[in-house]
Structure formats: C-alpha cells, structure tokens
Amino acid sequence: MNKLQGFYELKWIGIPAIxxxxxxxxxxxxxxxxxxxxxxxxxxxxxxLPRAIGVKAEEAxxxxxxxxxxxxxxxxxxxxPFFIAIKSGNMEIKESRIIIEAVKNDLWNLTTGxxxxxxxFIDRLTKEMQFYGDETFLTMQEIDELLRYAARxxxxxxxxxxxxxxxxxxxxxxxxxxxxxxPIGERYLVFYECRVLNF
Numbered sequence: 001m002n003k004l005q006g007f008y009e010l011k012w013i014g015i016p017a018i019x020x021x022x023x024x025x026x027x028x029x030x031x032x033x034x035x036x037x038x039x040x041x042x043x044x045x046x047x048x049l050p051r052a053i054g055v056k057a058e059e060a061x062x063x064x065x066x067x068x069x070x071x072x073x074x075x076x077x078x079x080x081p082f083f084i085a086i087k088s089g090n091m092e093i094k095e096s097r098i099i100i101e102a103v104k105n106d107l108w109n110l111t112t113g114x115x116x117x118x119x120x121f122i123d124r125l126t127k128e129m130q131f132y133g134d135e136t137f138l139t140m141q142e143i144d145e146l147l148r149y150a151a152r153x154x155x156x157x158x159x160x161x162x163x164x165x166x167x168x169x170x171x172x173x174x175x176x177x178x179x180x181x182x183p184i185g186e187r188y189l190v191f192y193e194c195r196v197l198n199f
Contacts, residue, residue: 006194007040007078010169013156015149018192023064023077029057034082034179037064041075054082056179083190084183085172087138092197093150093157094166098122100146102138107170122147142173145189157196166197 010017021027029035037060039049050070052063060079067077089102089110100120103110110116118133120143129143138146149169157167170193175183 007192009194010191013153013194015152015169015191016189018080018190020078020080023068023079025065025068027061027064027079029060029079031057032179033057034177034181035060035079036082037067037077037079039067039071039075040078041071054177054181082177083172083174084177084181085174086187087142088170088172090168090170091146091150092166092168093153093161094124095161096124098124098147098150100138100143104137107172142189146171149189149191153194160196168195168197169193 007017007020023037034054034056035052036054037052039051041049050067052060055063064077064079071077085106087102087104088107089100090107091101092099098121100118100122101110101116102118102120103115104117116133117137118131118135120132120138121130122128153167153169154161161167169191171189171191173187174190175187176185178184
C-alpha cells in the first residue's frame with residue numbers, strides 16, 4: 001500500500017483524516033490560508049516525493065502546477081490546509097499489541113530526525129502498558145483516544161493483521177493556523193498516512 005492508497009484507506013476506515021483534494025489547473029486556493037502540497041504516485045517508489053508545506057496561495061498554485069507537469073503520467077497532486085502539529089507520531093497495530101511512538105511537534109522530528117519523546121507498548125488482551133521515555137508526554141486521554149481508533153483499524157484490517165502483518169498509521173494532535181502561522185481554533189487529532197506492513 002503506497003501513500004496514495006493510504007489516503008483513500010483513511011477515508012474508508014472512517015477515522016479523522018486530513019481533508020485533502022486533488023489539484024487541477026482550475027483549483028483556486030483560499031488566500032486566507034496556508035497550504036500543503038504533496039505528490040502521490042499511483043505505483044512505484046513513493047518515499048521522499050517533493051512537497052511544499054505551509055505556503056501561501058500564490059506559491060501553492062505555482063508549486064502544484066510544476067508538480068503536476070512532472071508527475072502527471074504516474075501521480076496526483078493533492079493539497080490541504082496547513083496545520084501546526086503539537087504532538088505527532090505513528091501507531092502500529094499488531095495481532096497481540098499496539099505500539100505508539102510520539103514526538104514533539106512535526107512527525108519529521110521522528111521519521112527524519114530520529115527524535116522520540118516516548119514509545120508505548122500496549123498488550124491487546126491485558127491492556128498493560130510499558131513506557132520507554134517520558135511517561136507524561138501523552139496524557140491518558142490522548143492514549144485512550146488513539147487506542148479507540150486502533151480498535152477501529154483492527155476491525156477493518158483483521159485479515160491482514162491476523163496473517164502476520166501489521167498496520168501503521170501516522171497521526172498528529174494539530175491546530176489550524178492563519179496565514180501568519182498563528183494558531184486558531186481548538187486542537188484536534190488527525191491521521192494522514194496508513195500502510196500495511198508485511199513481515
């Protein structure tokens with residue numbers, strides 16, 4: 001499952017996901033927002049594809065057009081309003097346990113920078129938790145919320161998970177922002193990648 005399939009899967013699962021749309025030449029970007037532009041390919045390597053994060057409407061249009069020219073044979077250009085990540089991480093749902101990794105701010109701090117504030121191993125049957133790192137980084141309310149969505153993912157992918165696979169999702173506790181990157185509104189949980197991992 002690649003990134004593009006993952007975007008569709010998140011909608012299918014029914015968990016809170018980014019509200020992405022497909023860019024076309026007719027797309028108009030709201031000038032009162034910042035935008036994230038990403039390339040999603042239909043097949044082939046989809047790691048380290050070009051992207052633009054938190055750009056104004058004029059730049060978003062320019063970048064998206066260039067990406068579309070470069071990838072129109074094998075991909076889509078998707079866009080969504082930029083958000084500020086407060087805490088981010090990934091969650092792997094296995095047959096017998098769930099693993100949550102979390103980091104301050106953007107997920108790139110974890111995936112690219114190798115930083116990690118906490119890793120939590122949760123036994124599926126006993127609910128016992130083992131913490132490695134800052135046990136207070138995620139509140140119990142946040143952990144419970146993530147686990148509720150893990151249960152929904154487990155139901156949707158029970159055949160994959162049972163067959164010695166696992167499902168990985170990426171998430172953030174985020175807040176919307178105005179054009180000056182000032183937070184607006186209430187924070188919320190959002191998922192933005194889903195992959196089936198084979199052993």
